[in-house]
Amino acid sequence: MNSPLWTHLVKDLRIEWRSFDAIISMLFFSGLVVVLFSLAFDPRGEFSQQIAGGVLCVATMFASVSALNQAWTREIRHQVMDAQRMAPASEAQLFLAKVIANFLFVTICQVVLAPVFFILYNLQVAGEAWKLALVLPLGTWALVSNGVFFAALAMSSRSRELVLSIILFPIFIPALLAMVLATGSILTGDGDPNLWIKMLVAYDIIFTTVSLLLFETVLHAE
């Protein structure tokens, strides 16, 4: 386990373990969104079953952005990124490790949030519940891989937090739609979520590949 990918990943997990910065901010933010939505709509009605998928996805998206904004902060501080740019290890592995680390942080957040969400919205899964275990990770990967890439792109910008949201949200729309429709379909039991799951798989493959190919250029941009 001496590959640079593993080295970067262990480093990111170790730093998060010591601070819990990303996970705590995400949990707080997503918890707040879920509670606010439950206050805005009657969470026990039939309507809640229909909008629950969207609420969960939007809560995840907003929470993830708060973490993704910080994805490269530690590398920018003290110019650690320059040391990484000068090391001969492949840049793609640095990117992939950062995506995996953030994917794990968001997944932990979702695992903690899910029971709260099901209780607050009094949800019964009418469809095949196991498919949620496909939809949520696929949608999360789409969000995180794009988010890490665009956070790197926005690194040199003075208002990088705003830039990330402005670029990320429009590009994430197809994946968000697929994620919301698939989750809604699984929760209500109406329709077939398979098409949306396939779309998420295709989206992940395309955007992860493009990000991997372009990351070196982004990293070395002046």
Add this chain to the structure above:
Amino acid sequence: MPAQSSEVAPEQTALCASVQQVSKLFGSFAALRQVSVDFEPGRCYVLLGENGAGKSTLLRILAGLLRPTMGKITVFDKHEPHDARERIGYMSHAPMLYDELTAVENLRYFAKLYPGRQCLAPEEVLRQVGLDPALTRTIGQYSQGMRQRTSLARVLMPIPELLLLDEPFSNMDVESVRQMVELLAGFRHASRTIVLTTHQRELAAPIADWALTLRAGRVASLDRGSPTL
């Protein structure tokens, strides 16, 4: 008067690095203007000049972290310093270390980013720079001088052949500077090249072979031997 290659390397030796007519523009501001210098192996070059003279820019260009707007650069026979990056060590003003990790954890992390290259053991290189490898404090809890030493350890660990140091003596006490100069002298004797910038020219005098003074992005003078006070 811009330094010509012939002034710097009169002997026919293979050059470690060479910049020819290099200019660097940041918008309309010219940080470097037609700078030409050759760097011989096994020599220590001290870059002098006021703030904004272009010292750090020249180092970053040699490190491959900046691209020259005009001119040619060669490092270890490569026209892109990036292609020779595993042979270059660069230390900047900032420590380039993670605050949340200890010195040993930081060094272990960076050592693994040099696959296939023989690196010094983190504990050994920390002792060389005068730090205790058993310290469990994270870098964020270190003093500025200790961070500077750890940063030097990070740079020395992959045993680079070209060492680029930006203000290595800042924030260090006299004894630490003396230790660092001794360490750098040993490094130079192993036929490795050092290019360092400093405002404290007297501190670099014991190891300097060439003193290169930059003024407003141009080479103002190039003198053999220690920089004069």
